[in-house]
Every structure is written in C-alpha cells, then in structure tokens.
Amino acid sequence: MAALVRGEAADEAKGQGITGVDGKHMQIGEVAARTELSLRTIRHYEETGLVTPSARSQGGFRLYTETDVARLMVIRRMKPLGFTLDQMRDLLDATDRLDADAALGAEEREALLERVRTYQREAAAQVEKLRVQLSRAEDFEGTLRAHLEQDAQAAGG
Amino acid sequence: MAALVRGEAADEAKGQGITGVDGKHMQIGEVAARTELSLRTIRHYEETGLVTPSARSQGGFRLYTETDVARLMVIRRMKPLGFTLDQMRDLLDATDRLDADAALGAEEREALLERVRTYQREAAAQVEKLRVQLSRAEDFEGTLRAHLEQDAQAAGG
DNA sequence: CAATAACTCTACCCTAACGTTAGGGTAGAG
DNA sequence: CTCTACCCTAACGTTAGGGTAGAGTTATTG
Numbered sequence: 001m002a003a004l005v006r007g008e009a010a011d012e013a014k015g016q017g018i019t020g021v022d023g024k025h026m027q028i029g030e031v032a033a034r035t036e037l038s039l040r041t042i043r044h045y046e047e048t049g050l051v052t053p054s055a056r057s058q059g060g061f062r063l064y065t066e067t068d069v070a071r072l073m074v075i076r077r078m079k080p081l082g083f084t085l086d087q088m089r090d091l092l093d094a095t096d097r098l099d100a101d102a103a104l105g106a107e108e109r110e111a112l113l114e115r116v117r118t119y120q121r122e123a124a125a126q127v128e129k130l131r132v133q134l135s136r137a138e139d140f141e142g143t144l145r146a147h148l149e150q151d152a153q154a155a156g157g
Numbered sequence: 158m159a160a161l162v163r164g165e166a167a168d169e170a171k172g173q174g175i176t177g178v179d180g181k182h183m184q185i186g187e188v189a190a191r192t193e194l195s196l197r198t199i200r201h202y203e204e205t206g207l208v209t210p211s212a213r214s215q216g217g218f219r220l221y222t223e224t225d226v227a228r229l230m231v232i233r234r235m236k237p238l239g240f241t242l243d244q245m246r247d248l249l250d251a252t253d254r255l256d257a258d259a260a261l262g263a264e265e266r267e268a269l270l271e272r273v274r275t276y277q278r279e280a281a282a283q284v285e286k287l288r289v290q291l292s293r294a295e296d297f298e299g300t301l302r303a304h305l306e307q308d309a310q311a312a313g314g
Numbered sequence: 315c316a317a318t319a320a321c322t323c324t325a326c327c328c329t330a331a332c333g334t335t336a337g338g339g340t341a342g343a344g
Numbered sequence: 345c346t347c348t349a350c351c352c353t354a355a356c357g358t359t360a361g362g363g364t365a366g367a368g369t370t371a372t373t374g
Contacts, residue, residue, distance in 0.1 A: 080290035133237035140234040
C-alpha cells in the first residue's frame with residue numbers, strides 16, 4: 001500500500017479539540033480549518049467531482065472522514081503544479097484504481113500506469129517551471145529592493 | 158538611473174534576424190516571440206493599460222520599441238509574484254515617475270517611495286510563498302514517482 | 315419545549331486573466 | 345492583382361474560486 005491518499009486515522013482526531021459530530025465525521029468548517037482551504041473551494045471541489053464527502057447529515061450537511069481530508073491535502077500539494085481540477089480528478093482516479101489493486105486486467109493496469117507516468121512527467125516539468133518562476137521572482141524582488149536603496153541614496157546624497 | 162525598465166538597445170537588435178519594420182519598431186508577433194508572451198496576453202496588457210505600444214502603423218498594426226519590450230519583460234518577471242495587472246500598472250507607474258526624477262515635491266516623492274516599498278514587502282512575502290509551493294510540488298512529484306516505482310515492484314514481484 | 319447562536323445549505327452572480335473563435339484588413343513579395 | 349503571412353477588433357468561453365442572499369440545521373441553554 002503506497003496510497004497517495006491515506007486515511008483512517010480517526011483515533012488521533014479525538015484528542016485534539018475536534019468537535020467531530022460523531023467522532024468519525026466532521027463538517028465542512030472543520031475540514032476547512034484543517035486543510036486551510038476555503039468553504040467555497042471545498043464545495044467547488046465537490047461540484048467538479050474532485051472530492052465527494054463520504055456522507056451527509058439528516059439535514060444535508062456535508063460530512064467528511066479523515067480519508068476525505070487526506071485527499072484534500074493531496075490536492076493542495078498538487079495545486080502549485082498547475083494542473084486543472086479535471087486533471088487532478090483524472091490522476092486521483094487512476095491512483096485510486098491502482099491502489100484498489102485487486103483484480104485489474106494487466107492491460108488496463110498498464111494503461112492506468114501510463115496515465116500516471118504522463119502526469120509524473122508533467123509534474124516534473126512543472127517543478128522546473130516553478131524553479132524558473134521562483135528565480136525570476138527573487139530576481140525581481142531584488143531589483144526592486146536595489147531600486148529602493150539606490151533611490152534612498154539619491155535622496156540622501 | 159536604476160530604472161526598472163530600460164530600453165534604447167536597438168543597436169543590438171539589428172544584427173539578429175529581426176525584421177524590424179523600420180529598424181526601430183517591431184510588430185506584435187516579434188514581440189511575442191521575444192518575450193514568450195502570447196499575442197493575446199500582449200493585447201490584453203494593452204487593454205488594461207499596462208503596456209501601450211509606442212506607435213501604430215498606417216493600417217493599425219501595433220508597433221513596439223525596445224523599451225516596450227523591456228517593460229514587458231519586467232512584467233513577465235513580476236507575474237510569478239501573483240500581483241494583479243492593476244497592481245503592476247500601479248507599481249510601474251510609481252517607478253516610472255520616480256525615475257523621471259526631475260522635480261518631484263519631496264512629499265509626493267515620499268508617497269511614491271512608500272508605495273514601492275509596500276510592493277517590495279509584498280514581493281518578498283510572495284517569494285516565500287513560492288518557495289513553499291515549490292517544495293510542496295517537489296514533494297508531490299517525488300511521491301508520485303515513488304508510487305510508480307513501488308507499483309512497478311508490485312507488478313514484478 | 316422554545317429560543318438562540320453558530321453553522322451549513324443551495325442558488326446565483328461576479329472576477330481576473332487570458333483562450334478561442336469569427337470575420338475582416340494589411341504588408342510586401344511575385 | 346494575388347498570395348501568404350500577419351494583424352485587427354469584437355465578443356463569448358473558461359478556470360478557480362469569491363461573495364451574498366435567504367433559508368434550513370445543530371447544538372446548547374433556560
């Protein structure tokens with residue numbers, strides 16, 4: 001099991017001031033606090049089929065498990081890679097099915113793997129882009145600071 | 158002069174297969190190639206008042222100078238910092254006016270400097286965010302690769 | 315059993331920064 | 345002319361949410 005998304009750590013939750021409706025499920029607000037994602041974002045992820053809450057309350061409140069939260073965390077890590085939500089859904093689907101392991105035709109299995117490999121390559125490429133962006137940003141920030149210092153000189157001298 | 162945007166390097170341009178309509182101006186396509194920005198993006202920057210081409214041809218083609226290109230390059234470096242186009246316009250306005258140097262009331266001058274300083278602080282903060290994102294991205298990419306390797310094992314063993 | 319605070323729901327409109335057509339004009343070579 | 349390679353405007357589409365309204369739900373307290 002090398003699941004991208006792992007859950008079932010509900011035990012740990014109890015001890016932490018977590019209001020857990022029934023100790024196993026939590027409402028969207030708590031999930032938002034823990035993932036640092038907005039309510040709107042989390043709902044949006046559901047709208048686009050990225051993360052569906054494991055349950056709903058009688059009154060219709062979304063109820064999430066630790067697994068759901070873990071999945072959201074994965075998505076949060078993916079975000080900087082610039083994937084669209086659709087791509088993320090696609091990738092998570094693939095890894096989910098690979099992890100379900102069980103009985104997959106060798107052919108289907110290979111197809112899934114190839115899909116994941118493609119994303120991995122794209123991810124690597126994006127990491128490179130991020131590096132470039134970071135250095136450009138640093139560069140700019142430096143220029144800006146230099147500009148200020150130099151300008152302060154102009155004023156003082 | 159520590160201008161954020163510098164131009165007037167038209168000399169260097171001549172030697173480089175640049176079609177320069179009249180040696181001093183170039184059309185949008187060439188600008189796009191040199192800045193690695195899309196035509197749409199460049200036009201959009203004009204729509205929002207970020208970079209106005211220095212001239213137009215008889216027929217209405219946008220004509221850019223080296224200075225314009227330099228300005229676009231600055232913007233490109235700013236992009237990863239997550240500023241909005243409005244903020245960039247604002248900042249470029251400020252630095253432009255500071256560089257025009259000449260006669261600025263000490264008061265106005267200080268106001269401009271403070272504006273720039275604010276952006277500089279925000280830039281620094283964003284650089285930090287970018288670092289976090291980069292590390293999250295690397296992290297994810299690594300996880301994904303590990304996942305694949307591990308999965309290859311599962312298949313082989 | 316209210317009442318109430320705190321939270322959540324759906325539905326819908328709004329935004330930024332472009333992408334993407336569609337339909338048409340321009341520059342310059344042959 | 346006519347071709348080809350560019351360029352133009354106008355306008356709607358897309359992505360990833362933000363914000364708000366109006367109404368319902370849960371948990372708590374008297």
